[in-house]
Amino acid sequence: MVSHTLISAKATPYLDIEKPIMHVSDTPPLPSFSEVFPNFHHNPASLQRSVDPFTTNSTTGFLPTQLPVNILPDVFKPLQKLAEDMPVLKLDGSPGHLATYSLGPLIDSGKALSDLTHEIDNLKIPGTDKLDLHIITALFRDYSFLASAYLLEPCWKTWNSRFSNSTTPHSTETNRKPTTSCPMGVSTEYGLGRSHLPASIARPLVKLADILGIPPFMSYAASYALYNYTVVDSHKADALSDYSNIRLIRAFERGLDPTSSEAGFILTHIHMVAQTGPLLSGVINTLEHISALRTSPAAAKTAETAAQIKTSMAQVLSTMETIESNMERMWTNSHPADYPTYRTFIFGITSQPLFPDGVVYEGCFDDKPQNFRGESGANDSIIPLLDNLCQVPMPVNPLTNILREFRGYRPESQRAILSWTESKATELRTREFFTNGGVASGGSGADLELVVLYLRVLNHIRSFRWRHWQFAREYIIKRSKYPVATGGSPIVTWLPNQLSAVLALMEEVYEVSGLKEAVHETRNGDGCALTEGDVRIMREIMEVVEGQRGKLAREVERYCAERGV
Numbered sequence: 001m002v003s004h005t006l007i008s009a010k011a012t013p014y015l016d017i018e019k020p021i022m023h024v025s026d027t028p029p030l031p032s033f034s035e036v037f038p039n040f041h042h043n044p045a046s047l048q049r050s051v052d053p054f055t056t057n058s059t060t061g062f063l064p065t066q067l068p069v070n071i072l073p074d075v076f077k078p079l080q081k082l083a084e085d086m087p088v089l090k091l092d093g094s095p096g097h098l099a100t101y102s103l104g105p106l107i108d109s110g111k112a113l114s115d116l117t118h119e120i121d122n123l124k125i126p127g128t129d130k131l132d133l134h135i136i137t138a139l140f141r142d143y144s145f146l147a148s149a150y151l152l153e154p155c156w157k158t159w160n161s162r163f164s165n166s167t168t169p170h171s172t173e174t175n176r177k178p179t180t181s182c183p184m185g186v187s188t189e190y191g192l193g194r195s196h197l198p199a200s201i202a203r204p205l206v207k208l209a210d211i212l213g214i215p216p217f218m219s220y221a222a223s224y225a226l227y228n229y230t231v232v233d234s235h236k237a238d239a240l241s242d243y244s245n246i247r248l249i250r251a252f253e254r255g256l257d258p259t260s261s262e263a264g265f266i267l268t269h270i271h272m273v274a275q276t277g278p279l280l281s282g283v284i285n286t287l288e289h290i291s292a293l294r295t296s297p298a299a300a301k302t303a304e305t306a307a308q309i310k311t312s313m314a315q316v317l318s319t320m321e322t323i324e325s326n327m328e329r330m331w332t333n334s335h336p337a338d339y340p341t342y343r344t345f346i347f348g349i350t351s352q353p354l355f356p357d358g359v360v361y362e363g364c365f366d367d368k369p370q371n372f373r374g375e376s377g378a379n380d381s382i383i384p385l386l387d388n389l390c391q392v393p394m395p396v397n398p399l400t401n402i403l404r405e406f407r408g409y410r411p412e413s414q415r416a417i418l419s420w421t422e423s424k425a426t427e428l429r430t431r432e433f434f435t436n437g438g439v440a441s442g443g444s445g446a447d448l449e450l451v452v453l454y455l456r457v458l459n460h461i462r463s464f465r466w467r468h469w470q471f472a473r474e475y476i477i478k479r480s481k482y483p484v485a486t487g488g489s490p491i492v493t494w495l496p497n498q499l500s501a502v503l504a505l506m507e508e509v510y511e512v513s514g515l516k517e518a519v520h521e522t523r524n525g526d527g528c529a530l531t532e533g534d535v536r537i538m539r540e541i542m543e544v545v546e547g548q549r550g551k552l553a554r555e556v557e558r559y560c561a562e563r564g565v
């Protein structure tokens with residue numbers, strides 16, 4: 001018998017990859033979605049400020065429930081000033097500390113920032129004993145920006161010094177060339193980072209991270225990407241659907257200029273994630289309707305529920321179309337040639353040649369060196385959510401372990417929803433359900449329309465990951481021999497590991513479901529007609545899958561050979 005146990009989120013250390021927040025064990029059933037996520041359908045504006053801003057919601061999706069806080073409490077003004085004065089290009093257009101490599105000396109002098117850890121407990125919501133988690137998250141964002149800028153400032157200097165014809169730390173298409181490797185095969189392009197983080201940054205950062213249940217290092221959600229935006233016109237309906245209405249709060253290089261590549265890189269992520277409310281609803285409804293179908297024997301109800309499954313899957317498809325079309329705008333919002341510049345500041349510690357001995361967080365962890373993964377889109381939850389819905393089987397290998405380890409870097413609520421969807425899909429055996437067209441294995445009456453919908457959702461996972469592989473190629477691989485991505489994964493093999501898994505699954509489902517045969521013979525499926533449109537779509541999709549499998553394998557082989565991987 002299979003059962004499901006809810007593990008307290010707080011009891012789950014953020015780096016413990018073996019213990020998901022919710023897991024399948026031995027007594028059914030999995031608690032209902034509404035039991036575990038009572039705030040999902042609530043008006044996000046009505047949630048208390050003691051509730052984590054990253055509480056997943058059907059309106060705001062994976063974005064925070066309210067606009068990120070951009071003005072810090074008075075006692076933290078020195079932090080705010082440093083964060084504003086830090087970027088290479090400040091909001092007023094003048095050069096900041098990173099333009100002159102003066103941030104480290106300033107922090108080390110102790111004159112700009114004292115240790116404010118003791119002030120954190122005072123950040124209570126007036127009249128209560130609860131912390132304001134929106135302010136806590138804003139502080140986490142700003143301390144983590146400062147930590148990364150401090151630790152990576154020497155790499156930024158090294159990186160700039162490699163372009164002797166460049167008088168200012170600014171990128172142009174002509175001076176950005178792929179770099180050469182040093183004899184050990186590790187690129188020297190970034191040199192080494194600082195290996196010691198002063199207590200004035202380390203102690204408050206660790207305390208804030210503990211409160212939020214995330215690692216004390218710059219994060220995709222709570223720092224650079226999803227807690228780093230404001231809007232020009234907040235009264236605009238659906239203010240985040242209009243790309244031109246979004247601005248960054250913090251940046252390392254030129255990101256406070258909304259036309260810069262750094263701004264474009266992050267704003268594109270926000271513009272995509274802004275659509276995740278309906279995506280989540282589509283996924284949750286699909287799972288709940290399959291669950292209802294499994295438990296309801298009444299035939300009439302079954303037909304109605306099957307229609308509801310199709311409607312929810314159609315919502316997943318239409319939302320993914322918008323998300324992918326926003327993603328495609330990356331090419332023009334953010335120029336590939338500019339990427340290596342601000343990328344310098346988002347590297348992590350784990351598996352990075354920049355930090356061969358880890359980093360000591362002064363006054364924390366018994367002053368023993370620490371390792372944390374760097375900021376990465378691998379902590380975005382869109383694709384993992386779809387992987388879960390579709391039960392995409394990942395190969396058992398060290399690369400897939402990295403995928404699981406990245407989970408611990410998400411906000412608690414996103415970890416919980418990914419755990420719940422994974423467990424629910426496991427319980428319902430969604431892959432088998434869709435592949436068999438909604439009937440028990442070997443049964444009759446398979447609805448091929450369900451197979452088509454499933455393959456179309458898989459096709460979004462594929463096209464997202466394929467475009468993403470093009471991004472990695474054009475923004476990184478062609479421009480740098482440095483072997484590791486910011487999150488610590490090997491640059492030429494990790495993304496293909498997941499992309500190959502989806503391509504293989506699509507071919508298998510197409511074959512095993514009988515859809516391939518039906519499409520080729522353009523005849524009706526067992527009990528359910530395929531429309532001409534479905535036949536055309538499936539032919540087009542599977543032709544692309546076949547082509548990409550070969551192309552990907554050849555590309556990876558070539559890059560591995562070139563780099564001696």
Ligand code: HEM
Nearest residue numbers: 269272376377378380383471472475485486487488489498
């Ligand atoms: C120019 C744009 C982008 C580049 C160069 C890029 C690069 C990368 C790299 C190198 C990784 C490897 C992970 C690591 O160790 O850090 C990664 C992972 C990932 N990124 Fe991106 N990324 C880009 C845009 C995006 C966007 C817009 C999203 C979604 C909002 C995204 C979502 C992901 C996901 C989900 C993974 C995990 C990969 C998987 O599950 O197969 N990325 N990215």
Ligand SMILES: N[C@@H](CC(=O)c1ccccc1NC=O)C(=O)O
Nearest residue numbers: 225346375376377378485486487
């Ligand atoms: N891992 C990427 C960076 C990256 O993934 C990323 C970093 C910050 C914010 C969003 C990101 N999105 C893309 O996956 C790299 O190695 O450049």
